[in-house]
Amino acid sequence: MSTNDTPAASNFIRSIIANDLKDNKNNGQVITRFPPEPNGYLHIGHAKSICLNFGIAAENNGRCNLRFDDTNPEKESDEYVEAIKRDVQWLGFEWSELHHASDYFEQLYSYAVQLIEQGVAYVDSLSAEQIRIYRGTLTEAGKESPDRSRSIAENLDLFARMRAGEFADGQYVLRAKIDMASPNINMRDPALYRIRRVHHQRTGNDWCIYPMYDYTHCISDAIENITHSLCTLEFEDHRPLYDWVLDQLKTPCHPQQIEFARLQLEYTIVSKRKLNQLVTEQHVHGWDDPRMPTIAGLRRAGFTPKAIRDFCERIGLTKQNSWIEMGVLEYCIREDLNDNAPRAMAVLQPLRVVIDNYQEDQIEELEVGNHPQKPELGKRRVPFSKIILIEQDDFAEIPPAKFKRLTAGGEVRLRGSYVIQCNDVIKDNEGNIIELRCSYDPDTLGKNPVGRKVKGVIHWVSEQHSHPAELRLYDRLFKVANPDNEENFLDAINPDSLKILTDCRVEASLANPEPESRYQFERIGYFCFDAKDSVAGKLVFNRTVTLRDNGEKD
Ligand code: ATP
Numbered sequence: 001m002s003t004n005d006t007p008a009a010s011n012f013i014r015s016i017i018a019n020d021l022k023d024n025k026n027n028g029q030v031i032t033r034f035p036p037e038p039n040g041y042l043h044i045g046h047a048k049s050i051c052l053n054f055g056i057a058a059e060n061n062g063r064c065n066l067r068f069d070d071t072n073p074e075k076e077s078d079e080y081v082e083a084i085k086r087d088v089q090w091l092g093f094e095w096s097e098l099h100h101a102s103d104y105f106e107q108l109y110s111y112a113v114q115l116i117e118q119g120v121a122y123v124d125s126l127s128a129e130q131i132r133i134y135r136g137t138l139t140e141a142g143k144e145s146p147d148r149s150r151s152i153a154e155n156l157d158l159f160a161r162m163r164a165g166e167f168a169d170g171q172y173v174l175r176a177k178i179d180m181a182s183p184n185i186n187m188r189d190p191a192l193y194r195i196r197r198v199h200h201q202r203t204g205n206d207w208c209i210y211p212m213y214d215y216t217h218c219i220s221d222a223i224e225n226i227t228h229s230l231c232t233l234e235f236e237d238h239r240p241l242y243d244w245v246l247d248q249l250k251t252p253c254h255p256q257q258i259e260f261a262r263l264q265l266e267y268t269i270v271s272k273r274k275l276n277q278l279v280t281e282q283h284v285h286g287w288d289d290p291r292m293p294t295i296a297g298l299r300r301a302g303f304t305p306k307a308i309r310d311f312c313e314r315i316g317l318t319k320q321n322s323w324i325e326m327g328v329l330e331y332c333i334r335e336d337l338n339d340n341a342p343r344a345m346a347v348l349q350p351l352r353v354v355i356d357n358y359q360e361d362q363i364e365e366l367e368v369g370n371h372p373q374k375p376e377l378g379k380r381r382v383p384f385s386k387i388i389l390i391e392q393d394d395f396a397e398i399p400p401a402k403f404k405r406l407t408a409g410g411e412v413r414l415r416g417s418y419v420i421q422c423n424d425v426i427k428d429n430e431g432n433i434i435e436l437r438c439s440y441d442p443d444t445l446g447k448n449p450v451g452r453k454v455k456g457v458i459h460w461v462s463e464q465h466s467h468p469a470e471l472r473l474y475d476r477l478f479k480v481a482n483p484d485n486e487e488n489f490l491d492a493i494n495p496d497s498l499k500i501l502t503d504c505r506v507e508a509s510l511a512n513p514e515p516e517s518r519y520q521f522e523r524i525g526y527f528c529f530d531a532k533d534s535v536a537g538k539l540v541f542n543r544t545v546t547l548r549d550n551g552e553k554d
């Protein structure tokens with residue numbers, strides 16, 4: 001992990017672990033895991049869990065595994081497995097061991113047989129609907145299935161035949177025999193195995209029965225000698241089941257499950273199911289669309305791993321669910337890019353400026369610093385020539401109050417270059433401004449003009465040296481802070497979440513950027529080069545974030 005991250009603040013999980021280490025629990029080891037289900041791409045909520053699990057392990061000379069919880073083959077795929085690995089590594093973490101819950105299918109099966117032999121699991125022929133009715137409610141105890149008293153021998157036989165494929169999907173389930181009157185509904189004889197004839201991306205057609213999540217998760221943790229099994233709050237009520245299974249099996253390792261609050265981020269969605277819907281219904285252009293809160297989307301938008309880690313540290317860790325403002329995430333990336341992104345010039349909506357007193361074929365290679373506070377980021381050459389392009393709205397014939405840019409007859413400084421004065425405004429037949437005729441003051445390169453003050457500074461590019469570019473300005477994907485509260489979250493999609501500017505120009509030095517290079521386009525915002533969508537003759541840049549909170553320029 002990089003060393004210049006925000007220092008770790010104390011939180012309740014760090015305290016628990018510090019105490020365990022003090023007591024020499026688990027022989028002083030800390031082993032965690034990040035256990036995604038490969039049914040979608042990782043999102044910013046997962047980043048919180050990744051930073052926590054890998055971070056806690058790293059801080060304590062421990063280990064963290066990556067484990068795919070692949071027990072729902074219908075929704076899972078290898079594409080997701082690969083994307084998840086890529087994203088974890090990109091965030092800056094290296095797993096100690098890579099596992100799949102499906103690697104444990106045989107072991108899980110043996111453990112289930114053991115539970116049957118111990119008389120604490122049985123094969124039930126109730127239908128899913130009947131099981132639901134028998135389960136009871138929060139205020140009403142459940143009812144025992146008639147199959148609950150089936151003999152051990154018969155249970156063993158039926159379970160073996162479930163595996164052998166003798167029964168139809170749904171005909172039987174294996175259930176734990178716990179307590180149908182438990183106040184915790186998760187303890188009312190939960191299902192452990194179901195029959196499902198689906199192809200699994202790793203085990204193919206080897207199995208027609210699949211273990212349930214709760215059963216699989218605790219055993220997988222125990223097999224891997226996990227010491228602290230960190231998960232989100234919705235699993236709090238599942239902890240008794242987690243402990244029950246391991247107690248019954250007397251596994252040598254019994255990890256401690258600790259729950260923390262999920263990340264909920266305003267103006268977006270952190271649910272793989274809903275993100276999947278956005279992708280499949282084409283409300284966005286794929287999982288890595290820069291508007292998506294996925295790691296892949298944030299990456300494509302230009303977020304850095306450091307900014308995401310910094311965000312996860314800043315939001316802290318509690319047991320209370322709360323909403324985090326999008327501004328916090330934006331603050332983190334802005335801070336990183338302000339420090340580290342080289343500056344460059346890009347013109348969104350070009351206006352031609354002809355400098356009449358500059359020689360026709362003269363070109364000056366001006367040396368311009370890449371970062372105002374960091375000379376170590378070096379300098380680049382920015383060509384200056386007779387015809388340059390400036391931003392249309394950096395010129396006003398009739399300037400509003402406090403307008404500090406170029407006006408008819410007025411002067412302005414070109415960033416890193418000369419002061420120019422506008423002498424004439426050329427318009428087409430409809431009165432649109434199509435060109436400015438200006439003059440430059442040759443005595444103003446790197447120094448103030450003599451005898452007068454020029455306050456405004458604008459960005460520009462040399463027309464003949466600049467490159468055509470498409471700039472994509474992204475905004476929040478949703479119009480409301482909490483789209484989950486809407487009847488249909490799709491109704492809350494922001495119709496203006498993407499504005500595409502197709503006639504932009506970027507400076508000469510950006511002829512061939514490295515994929516994912518990030519820049520501060522002076523006075524405009526932070527942008528990231530999109531190698532995936534760029535083609536010869538058109539460079540594509542995605543806006544990561546505006547320069548300031550309100551998105552206004554100076
Ligand atoms: P989703 O509902 O988006 O599918 P999930 O919890 O089902 O989320 P998993 O792939 O099972 O997704 O999650 C892997 C790990 O990431 C789990 O330990 C889970 O608790 C954690 N996680 C998922 N979402 C969040 C979140 N919003 N904040 C913090 N941790 C999360």
Ligand code: MG
Pocket residue numbers: 037
């Ligand atoms: Mg899940």
